[in-house]
Amino acid sequence: MSQDSLKQRATGLLEHAGIHIDGSGPTDLRVHDERLYSRVFAHGSLGLGESYMDGWWDAGDVPGLFTRLLSAHIDADLKTLDTLIAHFKARFINMQRGENAFEIGRAHYDLGNDLFRAMLGRRLVYSCGYWAQADNLDDAQVAKLDLICRKLRLQPGQRVLDIGCGWGEALKYAAEHYGVAGVGITVSQEQAEFARELCRGLPVEIRLQDYREVDETFDSAFSVGMFEHVGPLNYRTYFEVARRCLRNDGLFLLHTIGTNSTPSRPDPWIEKYIFPNSVIPAASQVTEALQNLFVVEDWHNFGADYDRTLTAWRANFDAAWPQLSAHYDDRFRRMWQFYLSVSAAVFRSRRNQLWQIALSPHGVPGGVRVPR
Template identity: 60%
Template structure:
């Protein structure tokens, strides 16, 4: 059986090269100054120092930004023991904004003028990311396979405990009562629907654009008042007392934010509540990260506060906005630890290049949350405002 990944690019570190080419020298000089400003030393002894195996790395990063950096790591051109801390330091000096800006222009125009999350495009993320193999996610995630930020502020000591604390937090924020009808937009592998049906006695309709998720979620929730559908949120019909969307809004695309909110409003009872759980960014940005776009989450982007509020203005009342993004650092490190432990078994199906890609994805993401460049928000919205006021739950 062929291993998952693009085996055409080697992961064997190449022999260090030197060159007299002026452009390479200029790129190296610029990179060293940028790294020094971040407290990173090339071939240094600190865990966050990078070990360079190919001198072409500097020009590749200068020209192609995150795509060059990520592909160079996958190709074995550099290594780092503490990638998360390395990324945190680079973000602290705004390194991503100073390199590879030419490579970002096509993605900016694409995001600005093309709606890639519409129609069949809505299912691309399911095929590319969530359908790559349930064995990977079963090994990496908690026992319920919840693929979103856990709630460690609850005092949880394990990933299982922290994810259940997050699910319980959601249930309490929505004041779930037996018999309520709940729509789960982006239901994943069914762990949330299963938990809410078992613990709170609600009826759940879960939707996903991933065939693998839909199949496993249906199996997981067999015998419970849960219906799993393979469909895009725009196709959903019916009226629900509560709506939740956990870790799905990142795939909606800013051109569809208003449509998402309109669909939610159409499907939500007048006295209902909507809980939106999403990663967010500090500044409205209409482009996409080139490496993440190509290898991890195609057609995805993070919302900003301004874009979010504009999307639901006139449709919902904002009842609560909770930021616990720092909890994602611990969550991602737990996922990474599980991934590393499981790699000897996973390596039979996934190649070495995939290993480096996935490791970089998890630790780079942790570094972004450490730097507070990425956030994790839970918003509670109501159609007409909760009578007497909404009481925040933490």
């Protein structure tokens, strides 16, 4: 098919979303290289993302552009072999076992604490903030940490487990404000070293460890922004580990991105450049995996808050770029901006959700009045 024919096809698809090629609106697509059309139709989202990284196109409002694309379901017309391969890998190959479990740490979370410190704000919390009564990122993250502690009914002297502890901020907050001791596990060497220093002097132990290796009992447990890296073939094992590590009267809180559709197909661009071996769970997969292990005490969705969180991260990243540019090249800048912009659009269009799921082994007598 000729470039003119491909451009005509692209024009028709984009018009369904109210987007124009080389138009004057902020969500219009400004094309700098006509090879864009053949690349996108051949490789779908992978080709679109790589073309942006290479400077082949721009838009004044990239999150707004993708919100329009996703809301109009234009991505359904861009399923390619790359998408199919990513889907079959996620469904049939266990990419999160053994040494592969540590790949996400090396590929993403070990990129550099300078990057994440600049982007994430006062606290290195790499998950959705809770904006119900907050008007800035730092307050929204503190509100999220406190919400988790209140949902778990943490009490002084308790011992808690953080599965996927990141840079240790949640355990630090729980130890300082609720008097608990804790163990945090991560597959990132950079995160582990930072968390140990952050929690120095507190009754907190940080381990570089696969979650499947933990076999001891805790009063409560939580997992924030880690379940997306577990993989569908390991969901049952994950909940079995959480169950065996929890007292019979304990509570477990799962904080995860989720999709409201059927089990999702991993995005080839995200898989290649941002989160290798990661899959967004569907509600059906979560409920099936925890059957006969936990009672669902509460299922809280505040996915719309992730748009505000990602927008704040993007603003922080852009403001810090003059300093970060000493360590990262311009292609990385465009890659990271694309990642944050598209992610914001996914939540703005309500394609993905953010769930906090409170679980108990046998059901809390009288039920749980979970705070909001």
